[in-house]
Amino acid sequence: MASEVRLLSVAEIARRLGVPESTVHYWKNRFAQHLPSQGSGRQKRFRPEAVDVFRVIAEMFSLGHSTQDVMETLGKRFPLTASLDNDPNAAGPFNGTGASFSSQHDTQDQQSPALADTALRMAAVMGQEMGQQIARSIAEGLRQMGSLAPALNGQDLTALPALPALDTEQLDAIKSAVDQSCTRLDAQSGEVARMAEENAELKTKLTVLETELVRLRKDRREMEKYLLDKIKSMST
Numbered sequence: 001m002a003s004e005v006r007l008l009s010v011a012e013i014a015r016r017l018g019v020p021e022s023t024v025h026y027w028k029n030r031f032a033q034h035l036p037s038q039g040s041g042r043q044k045r046f047r048p049e050a051v052d053v054f055r056v057i058a059e060m061f062s063l064g065h066s067t068q069d070v071m072e073t074l075g076k077r078f079p080l081t082a083s084l085d086n087d088p089n090a091a092g093p094f095n096g097t098g099a100s101f102s103s104q105h106d107t108q109d110q111q112s113p114a115l116a117d118t119a120l121r122m123a124a125v126m127g128q129e130m131g132q133q134i135a136r137s138i139a140e141g142l143r144q145m146g147s148l149a150p151a152l153n154g155q156d157l158t159a160l161p162a163l164p165a166l167d168t169e170q171l172d173a174i175k176s177a178v179d180q181s182c183t184r185l186d187a188q189s190g191e192v193a194r195m196a197e198e199n200a201e202l203k204t205k206l207t208v209l210e211t212e213l214v215r216l217r218k219d220r221r222e223m224e225k226y227l228l229d230k231i232k233s234m235s236t
Contacts, residue, residue: 027057
């Protein structure tokens, strides 16, 4: 009877790869069909061979590849995971498709902390891609509301990438996010203006203090001169 396979949590995988847990959470949701796992939600755990998939994802993002590139590579190197014991939340093990790649990277378990140095680049790539998706969603929402054409000054709308239609709830969520961003920007602008005003007041007070300090130094020199003259007159 085969020994029970030890399943890995997101935190354990993040430690092995030397990347933030939030990054692993993003990857497990984005590339779930290629990750052998069991359970769902917070109880979701991954089989040891999933580390190889996560490592491929990390390396490709660190090299500047897009999500589409990563998805295509995973589709070639690793099979889509299958359910075990009729459990829809359990993803099956790999077949031999990814064995050659895994063997090439077995020695990297001890080198995985080096991937932390590329975390910023990976975050930048993901952030850029997410930003593009948000921008396209906003553009699609504006187009559905009939206000995109005037904003584009007659540009060809067919040049925009095709996107699925957004319902009212999604449009409201986008508008709410934009409104919140504008509110935060207004608040930050007000805070900057307040700090600039305080700095101007402090500069004025500092000028007054410097003037007073000069006057006090002058008075001190005059007092010292007076006392020296007085002492000399008394000694003679």
